[in-house]
Structures are given as C-alpha cells and as structure tokens.
Amino acid sequence: MFGSAGVPGVAGVVLLHDRYGGLPHLGHYAGQLRREGFAVEVPDLYGGRSTTDPAEAERLLGLLDQAAVDRAVDDAVAGLAEAGPVGLVGFSTGGRAALRAAARGARVAAVVAYDAALAPDAAVAVPTLVHAAGRGDGEAFAPPGRSAAGRREPGVEATVLVHPGTAPGFANADVAAYADVAALAAWNETVAFLRRHLVPTAVRP
DSSP states (O other), X not given: OOOOOOOTTOOEEEEEOOTTBSOTHHHHHHHHHHHTTOEEEOOOTTTTOBOSOHHHHHHHHHTOXXXXXXXXXXXXXXXXXXXXXXXXXXXXXXXXXXXXXXXXXXXXXXXXXXXXXXXXXXXXXXXXXXXXXXXXXXXXXXXTTSXXXXXXXXXXXXXXXXXXXXXXXXXXXXXXTOOHXXXXXXXXXXXXXXXXXXXXXXXXX
C-alpha cells in the first residue's frame, strides 16, 4: 500500500496506520511526505481490511499477530535503510509498533508516535516525538512531562506534545474523532521533526 522504493541518498519514512487500518488519509500523508523529498512505505498491518467503526476497529486490533506486525515494520525499514536514514511515523496501534521497533534496535533515526507509549521500563535511543490527545478513551499514551519512549536515554530528544480537547484518532480524517486544526498542527510538527533528524542526507524537493 502506497509504497515507494528507497532511492540512494534519500531519507525514508515508514508510515504505520492506526487501529482503523489503511484508510484514505494515509495516502494523503504519504503524498505530503513524498513532496517533502522522502521515500515512503506504508505497510498494511491488517491484510487489506479497514473500517471507520470503532467497535470493528477493536475487533481487527484483537486479531493482530504482534510478531507479524513487527516483521512487517522491520521489512519496511530494511527496504528503505539501504538508501538513507529512516524515520517511523505511527498512529496509536502503529505508534506503539513504531516505538517497539526503535526499542528493539531497528535501523531508524527518529520516531513519531501519535497516542502511543512504551512501558516505563523500555527505552528508545533515538529522537522521539509523541503527539497525545488531550482526553483519552482507553488508549495508552504518556502524560505530559514524561518520556514517551519509556525511560529517557541521556542526551536523546524525547518530546510529548499534548493537543487539548482532542480524542485518540484526532489525526485520522476518516473517523469521527478527527480534529482538523489539531491534526494540521501535529502534522506540521511531525514534518519539521523528520526533516530536522533525517534531512542531512535527504534530497530536498
């Protein structure tokens, strides 16, 4: 889904969908990243299934094979890492997968996670940005003032940005929780963060 091969010297981004699956808004985000000069891969963690219904999303989430998700993320990273530095951007379910990948030492240079956090005893040793909804409905994410990536590694950037008045899924334009102003602000921060940490060897548009 929405894949693009790595190009020598071009930074890559692996974009990981939320609990609703590969809905159209991901194609919009992928296109924006390509216009910024990144190669992009968007793994389909649900095998072609997607929904806009929260109950069905929870059912699909319950069917996930975590080992298969980790392999899919690692394969996507490997496909881009030969060309240049790679960043991970994940939303809720995908955010947790992104943080897990970085924590286990995947070849990534930066991570952005929406509404996601690692266990307190885990740690990510690369720059990390978390966008947290201002109110929750059961999704786990780090509160303000804590490292989103579990234990804070000395000297490693780890930032949590809270978006007041939003619910998990606020950046997903295909579901009811979407909040356009907050989503745009979060995305602008995401792109700036990726460019700051990946762009030294990326081809600018």
